[in-house]
Amino acid sequence: MKTRLLSVEEAASYLGVQKSTIYSWAWRRKIPSVKMGRRLLFDREDLDRIIEERKREVEPSPDQEQR
Numbered sequence: 684m685k686t687r688l689l690s691v692e693e694a695a696s697y698l699g700v701q702k703s704t705i706y707s708w709a710w711r712r713k714i715p716s717v718k719m720g721r722r723l724l725f726d727r728e729d730l731d732r733i734i735e736e737r738k739r740e741v742e743p744s745p746d747q748e749q750r
Contacts, residue, residue, distance in 0.1 A: 685727065686727075687726060687727055687728070688717060688719075688724040688725065688726060688727070689724060689725045689726075689727055689730070690722070690723075690724060690725075691705050691706065691723055691725075693725075694725040694730060697727070697730055698730060698733070698734070705725070706723075709723060709725075714729065714730070714733060715729045
């Protein structure tokens with residue numbers, strides 16, 4: 684079973700960024716976070732949504748348009 688809430692370290696690894704980036708984004712409220720006691724956690728579903736929102740569409744190459 685996958686854990687729904689990820690630590691700062693896990694979230695950074697999941698998104699492929701530095702821990703400092705995760706802290707910065709959370710502090711500036713660029714990504715949703717959950718505070719559990721002293722721990723800062725991140726919902727895997729929120730991170731997946733961020734990935735989907737930032738995806739860039741692929742434009743067809745010129746040779747694909749001619750088909």
